[in-house]
Amino acid sequence: MTVSNRSLSRGLAIVRVFNEIPSPSLTEISTRVNLTKATCLRFLRTLQDEGYVGHDEETKRYQLRPLVLELGYAALSSLSLPLMAESEMEVLADAVGGSVHLGLLEGDEVVVVARSIASLETRKLVTMNIHVGSRLPAHCSAMGRMLISQSDDIDAYVAGMKISQMTSKTLVHRGKLAKEMKETRKRGWSLVEEDLGIGYSAIGTLVEAGAQQYGLAVSVNTKDYSREKLVKDVLPLLSAAADRLQRAFRHGSP
Template identity: 30%
Template sequence: MAKSIQSLQRAAAVLRLLAGGERRLGLSDIASSLGLAKGTAHGILRTLQEEGFVEQDAASGRYQLGAELLRLGNSYLDVHELRSRALVWTDDLARSSGESVHLGVLHLEGVLIVHHVFRPDDSRQVLEVGAMQPLHSTALGKVLAAYDPVARGEAVRGTREQLTGRTVTDLEQFEAILELTRSRGWATDVEETWEGVAAVAAPIHDRRRMPVGAIALTGAVERLCEDGEIRPELITAVRECARSVSRDVGAGRF
């Protein structure tokens, strides 16, 4: 029988302690509760913090569970299940709008496209399933960063590359965009990632109101926009599609 790895056991004990006791605990509290030397406890906490499983309050120095652990603990839907539940709704959206539809999820430092419905015409199109999109400039990325603290952290810490003349790279301006996205429930990308391309996206939530993905409608600027803004009826259609998928994965009506 293989031996247990002591460092992993101790890390698990730290996480259980933070999950089951007070909201925040200091280093001394954690060390004494688990019978660890302060140096050992600090090393474990530092490693967990680097991985996003633990966060340290800047003012008090106390520790609490981090967003990455909460994201995993809330059991994000399996990508294949999310895709299967979105099939009918995304097909309907593409058919009614006449544009391409993408389903994206957070992956590493970007957005992974897990489903792509072609624009329903005879034009030649490239399947984008498996492609990665940036968090800071795409409609999908902005929605995920606005609602998912892990995605926001990746977008804030990462390099916000200037992809076009319209790309927002300034952190303060980017944070303002995320706040606007949260307040209205959708995000846009009008030539911020690719010249001549526009998109609008809305979040998919599970029964815990946690973001599990996002849906975007994508097409040429001249078709999706009027006077430089996404057409209101397309925004409504994307939001309704995202709500329908959310209800299908267990979210209440909202």
């Protein structure tokens, strides 16, 4: 990594601390990013000079400034599909009594960019602590497997992945995982049964929005949905929703 790239990486790591601690002190920032206080202070002063960070002289704590919202708005405007998907995902979540997630692949993880949960009247499961911005291990999530299956070289991708045993049922054997990804690509949908969390199953498919690929997945209570029931009852609803989202994106309207 070059000096400039390392500096950028450190600066971004400092900004991410504010996602965990809204008003961190210099000590808290230093501890979180594992850098000296002097190094952190240099980055913070640059962020202050650029208008992205403020400093309270009384409390000695830092806060993000409104200017940082411009970056957020720019990111959202480039991700139009999550905004289009909201109503479609709500209907799907209510139909199955579960939760629906839309995600992007980043390395070994899937970043959740949209989420909908079934209403209290139709909900059949206690949802996992997943929200927009959450990062899930790609190898054991339906979204992740679907997206990895689109890789030009699945074997190489899986060989280089970080694989964690999330539950007793997580598939961690790289050869078997690569085989599952290849089968996923052929059939056009992915399925995990308690790989990410005990009591949860999920089925996923692909949504293509121009050059960007998203994973769309439905999570349900395992005791209510067998593998057969997921494929028979949920997959058609999921596939239809994905098709509608792709058409909506092509025509530029939800």
